[in-house]
Amino acid sequence: MLESADLHFNVDHGYLEGLVRGCKASLLTPQDYVNLVQCETLEDLKIHLQTTDYGNFLANETNPLTVSKIDTEMRKKLCREFDYFRNHSLEPLSTFLSYMTCSYMIDNVILLMNGALQKKSVKEILDKCHPLGSFTEMEAVNIAETTSDLFNAVLVETPLAPFFQDCMSENTLDELNVELLRNKLYKSYLESFYKFCKNHGDITAEVMCPILEFEADRRSFIITLNSFGTELSKDDRKTLYPTCGRLHPEGLRMLAQAEDFDQMKTVADHYGVYKPVFEAVGGSEGKTLEDVFYEHEVKMNVLAFNRQFHYGVFYAYIKLKEQEMRNIVWIAECISQRHRTKINSYIPIL
């Protein structure tokens, strides 16, 4: 029922929603970005960031300041905020939040499996894992000898188990398949997430489902684009497309047959939402398809904040924060490499 969201949402999740909206208000403004772009050195950047919500997050860093240090510290801050949300959440918000961490978990698991195959030590791989995607059995990964042991013993406890079952038909794990495995896992994750949001109903479904549909379609387009000229066959490509988007089933079928960018464009022209997106590719600033997709995603995420009483704000906040982190890292790299021509190609958020 429609009123149930308005009436009962704040009982369980009101505090966290307020918190998230407060965090969103502290994202960097265009003025902040202008200030950052004008910095000459990374030290200037640090000083400017101190005036924003980031505060003294770099205060404990020794010289010299590098871009990777900035990146790590920002990520740690994001993780602290996210863990706070997760620890204070109730069902079904906690399921939603753990769905959000699944994508990072997938990356971490692939990394750990690779490392276990190459007999690398667990410690060094653990350092490189994304902190948002950590799960308790991570250290146990290297105990497993074969991949089936890995799945059965380690991953059955994690929320990733159902995704693995979908692609467990082939048990092989060579380099080509690592990427395919990663993409297949992501596809089943996305579809599962979509189903969850849809079953939840209410405003969450209204807000999250378009976002997830866009994500699914975007992945299909990008996979197609990047598989031109590689060994990936068309059938393999088709198995990687998430089916929860607008393109399913007709668009995906056409996309699987596409051979180059123009054919992809004709597929997109059938869909009103994607036609202007593809038109914006190229243009005067040499925007790539990915840039345009990022901008579209950012727009949708910002719009999610216009409605109340749904879980989409958490998803949107994390995505926007990540985009902001990427922007700051981009600006920092341009400054440190003294390559200022493209310093304004960050994606503006607000």
Added chain:
Amino acid sequence: MSDNTKFPGRRKVHRLPPPATLLPGLRAQAGPRPAEPAECIVLPLTTPLAETIMKARLKGAQTGRNLLKKKSDALTLRFRQILKKIIETKMLMGEVMREAAFSLAEAKFTGDDFSTTVIQNVNKAQVKIRAKKDNVAGVTLPVFEHYHEGTDGYELTGLARGGEQLAKLKRNYAKAVELLVELASLQTSFVTLDEAIKITNRRVNAIEHVIIPRIERTLAYIITELDEREREEFYRLKKIQEKKKILKEKCEKDLEQRRAAGEVMEPANLLAEEKDEDLLFE
């Protein structure tokens, strides 16, 4: 010159500095062999044969010096060319590396962090180097040539995100690696050539300033010795002639005296027209 007294027959030459090793194989007769070759004193055979031999050696040394000079010139020319190319390549290298580092930043911006995936999957090298030899005026220079082996294992990395940037990144770094290989070749050739040029120049200078003057001096010494000997001969001959003349004059005087005293019988002169008593008829 303290050794002079030990060697009988050794001439003391005041006019010129003593030539050192002349005909190799000829050593001083007896006595200690001094350590430094400059003081190694050899009995010179100042014969015309020695002069011819010395002249031949001088000619040989001069030809050798010219050949080495040509070699040194060729090497220097190649050296300068390589230097110019190194400077160009280094400038280009700076640009290319900058471009590559920037494309890395771009790829990180659009895609996820693929660095750990890439580092994990490293096993065999895709770009390998073959070393070949190049010959410049007798100096072998190593030249590195790169070749690709194996397929691109990272074709599918970034399939879902940032693949285009990754492809650009791969291209940029591949270009950087090729340039690095070329630069490595050039630098090793540079160093090798430098060595070779130094050695050759040293030899040229040695021949020009040490060996040829030495031979010339020896040659001059031999020639002067020969001249002197000839003069002595000539003087000796002259002296003997004088002596003979005096002896002859003395003899004639004696003869005159004795003829005047009537003791000498003139032998019959067949050519003089005298009356012969034995001839009956005229």
